[in-house]
Amino acid sequence: MVLSLNLSLHSIGFLPGLHIIDQIDHGSPRLTLRAQQTTVSAPCTACGTPSRRIHGSYWRSLGDLACFGRPTVLLVRVRRFRCTAPTCSRRTFAESLPGIAQWRSRQTDRLRSVHRSIGLALGGNPGARHAVAMGMPISRTTLLRRVRAGGNKPIPPVTVLGVDDWAWRKGHRYGTILCDLERRRVIDLLPDRSADTLAAWLMTHPGISVVARDRAGAYAEGVARGAPEAIQVADRWHLLRNASDALRGVLEHHHRDLREAARTAALKPEPLTLEENRSEPAAPPSETEQRPLRAAERRSRAAQERRDARFAEVARLREQGMALKAIARATGIERKTVRRWLRAGHAPTWRHAARATSILDPYRAHLEERWQAGCRNGAALWRDLKGRGFAGQYSVVRNWAMQRRREDPILRKSTGPVRHSAATRVTEPPTPRRAVRLLTTALDALSEEDRQFVISLRDRSPAIATAADLISRFTTMVKDKTPTMFDGWLRETEASALGPFAAGIRRDEDAVRAALTEPWSSGQVEGHVNRLKVIKRDMYGRAGFDLLRSRVLAHA
Numbered sequence: 105m106v107l108s109l110n111l112s113l114h115s116i117g118f119l120p121g122l123h124i125i126d127q128i129d130h131g132s133p134r135l136t137l138r139a140q141q142t143t144v145s146a147p148c149t150a151c152g153t154p155s156r157r158i159h160g161s162y163w164r165s166l167g168d169l170a171c172f173g174r175p176t177v178l179l180v181r182v183r184r185f186r187c188t189a190p191t192c193s194r195r196t197f198a199e200s201l202p203g204i205a206q207w208r209s210r211q212t213d214r215l216r217s218v219h220r221s222i223g224l225a226l227g228g229n230p231g232a233r234h235a236v237a238m239g240m241p242i243s244r245t246t247l248l249r250r251v252r253a254g255g256n257k258p259i260p261p262v263t264v265l266g267v268d269d270w271a272w273r274k275g276h277r278y279g280t281i282l283c284d285l286e287r288r289r290v291i292d293l294l295p296d297r298s299a300d301t302l303a304a305w306l307m308t309h310p311g312i313s314v315v316a317r318d319r320a321g322a323y324a325e326g327v328a329r330g331a332p333e334a335i336q337v338a339d340r341w342h343l344l345r346n347a348s349d350a351l352r353g354v355l356e357h358h359h360r361d362l363r364e365a366a367r368t369a370a371l372k373p374e375p376l377t378l379e380e381n382r383s384e385p386a387a388p389p390s391e392t393e394q395r396p397l398r399a400a401e402r403r404s405r406a407a408q409e410r411r412d413a414r415f416a417e418v419a420r421l422r423e424q425g426m427a428l429k430a431i432a433r434a435t436g437i438e439r440k441t442v443r444r445w446l447r448a449g450h451a452p453t454w455r456h457a458a459r460a461t462s463i464l465d466p467y468r469a470h471l472e473e474r475w476q477a478g479c480r481n482g483a484a485l486w487r488d489l490k491g492r493g494f495a496g497q498y499s500v501v502r503n504w505a506m507q508r509r510r511e512d513p514i515l516r517k518s519t520g521p522v523r524h525s526a527a528t529r530v531t532e533p534p535t536p537r538r539a540v541r542l543l544t545t546a547l548d549a550l551s552e553e554d555r556q557f558v559i560s561l562r563d564r565s566p567a568i569a570t571a572a573d574l575i576s577r578f579t580t581m582v583k584d585k586t587p588t589m590f591d592g593w594l595r596e597t598e599a600s601a602l603g604p605f606a607a608g609i610r611r612d613e614d615a616v617r618a619a620l621t622e623p624w625s626s627g628q629v630e631g632h633v634n635r636l637k638v639i640k641r642d643m644y645g646r647a648g649f650d651l652l653r654s655r656v657l658a659h660a
Contacts, residue, residue: 135171138163140181146199148187157186159196166204167211169218170239178212180204215240216250223251224658227643252650256657259291260284262309265334266629267317267327269297270636275440279649280323281636281656283629285316290632293653299326306330316624318342319612338615339626340582348540350605351575354568355536356448361565366533368564369556408453415451418442453535463496464504471501475508482506543572544579567601574602587620 145156166178184198205212211219219242222231228244235242242250266283280294280302294301303326306312316337317323327336355362414435421431428446432439445451464471467489474485482502486494489501534542534557543562547555562569574597581589594613597606609616619625639655640647647655 134175134177136177136179138179141199146185148189148192148194149197150194151189151192153187153189153192155185155188157188159184159186167215169215173239175239175241219247220250220254223247224655248651251654256654259309261311262291263312264314264624265312266626267315267323268626268629268633270633281629281633283632285624285628288628290656293656295649298322299329302326303330314622314624316626318626319346324612335618336615337618337622337624338612340619341627343582343616343619344579346605347575347578350602351571352536352540354571354601355539358565358568361561361568362533362539365557365561365564368560369553411451415445418445422446464500467494471504544576571601574600581620585620587617590617590620
């Protein structure tokens with residue numbers, strides 16, 4: 105079927121300067137439009153002299169946007185003209201298609217633009233599949249070439265800059281993301297997080313007055329060299345995280361105090377206030393009766409013994425004067441792990457805190473009543489609870505009954521008198537991370553057992569009590585932005601167990617002070633880092649820096 109049309113492509117919203125000759129559809133899956141330019145002359149491509157003398161013509165095939173969901177091809181009649189300038193070396197030339205297609209291109213400019221938009225949004229393989237569904241087929245490699253060839257938007261003048269790192273591969277290779285905090289958009293990516301790269305970028309983009317960054321020393325050095333007049337602002341979230349890590353480091357040197365405080369808290373039959381607990385010394389914990397270890401406990405103990413043996417080897421090599429890298433190569437342990445172990449003075453225990461709640465909690469009073477009435481059978485207790493709406497499995501009630509038998513001094517045939525039933529429990533101390541959370545939480549917001557643990561731990565270790573108070577004051581100071589407390593707090597912290605943390609604050613003192621007065625922070629930068637990670641994972645982590653940068657900046 106051949107339809108002769110007399111329509112201007114520009115008049116119906118198509119390409120300007122082209123006139124449709126006819127439309128051809130011979131049952132093929134694509135539409136073909138024949139067209140030619142409406143101009144009567146064309147400038148010479150060599151000297152620019154206009155010419156009307158037509159030498160000949162040929163058909164040029166251009167892929168265009170889909171029509172009715174079907175691929176569309178423009179067959180454009182391109183005329184060749186004779187150059188009328190006697191001094192021009194070009195005898196004949198072909199007319200160009202400005203605004204329609206580039207020289208030697210097989211696709212229109214608008215189709216190339218649509219393909220680039222698809223590539224920026226979806227990447228290679230997903231973008232190619234989407235383009236086929238839209239009737240504009242293209243290969244994934246060509247799609248990625250469109251993305252790379254498109255270029256990026258120019259960077260506007262920036263006054264307030266946010267700087268943070270992002271991981272190419274966590275623990276091995278990192279890059280840097282730069283954000284305009286006033287416009288809330290990403291402006292550039294850097295391939296690494298070195299001070300030289302950041303300083304060079306800042307030198308080529310003058311006018312920056314404020315830089316919000318994390319606590320990395322490389323960024324502090326890069327900003328100082330590249331923008332010495334800019335105010336550096338330490339990120340408040342990183343400050344709070346560093347404070348929490350510092351307190352956890354103190355607790356990792358007091359495992360005995362954690363164990364004793366947990367045991368004392370379990371022995372307390374009545375709730376005590378902080379003043380009462382200080383006035384009355386805690387009763388020494390009674391010895392618990394030894395029991396056979398379960399299989400999981402045996403495996404855990406064996407794993408801990410292996411870690412202790414590896415730590416002993418690390419400590420021995422360190423005493424011989426070996427560097428951290430050499431120890432890591434000799435033992436097969438990552439260098440950062442070696443450093444963390446040596447700082448802590450022991451291998452990690454990897455114990456997790458017990459769950460705060462259980463599905464059995466609403467039924468414990470009834471279980472205790474049945475237990476005191478003489479029902480010791482776990483299956484019978486479970487059937488009773490099922491009738492009361494309990495949705496848990498039999499193993500939950502069975503484990504409770506087993507634990508209850510271990511706690512019952514009569515059933516265990518204990519020979520000595522027991523002052524408290526809680527004394528027979530095997531009390532595991534909370535992990536240092538959970539202990540930090542308990543120490544920095546208001547006592548009124550804690551459960552009774554956690555409150556007793558915190559009070560006992562503070563009484564048992566004045567160093568921990570002082571460190572927890574200093575961290576709590578620092579948290580309040582950062583959240584409320586009260587710089588008047590900073591000098592006194594810093595002097596007290598330098599004289600406490602948190603001395604290394606205070607030394608780091610002292611080195612970065614100006615940026616920390618700015619964090620207490622300036623409104624800027626790196627919170628929105630973290631959000632952009634999250635979006636960058638999503639884009640990188642969409643490409644299965646195989647994107648090169650140029651492609652990743654183009655996709656991140658395209659929709660910023």
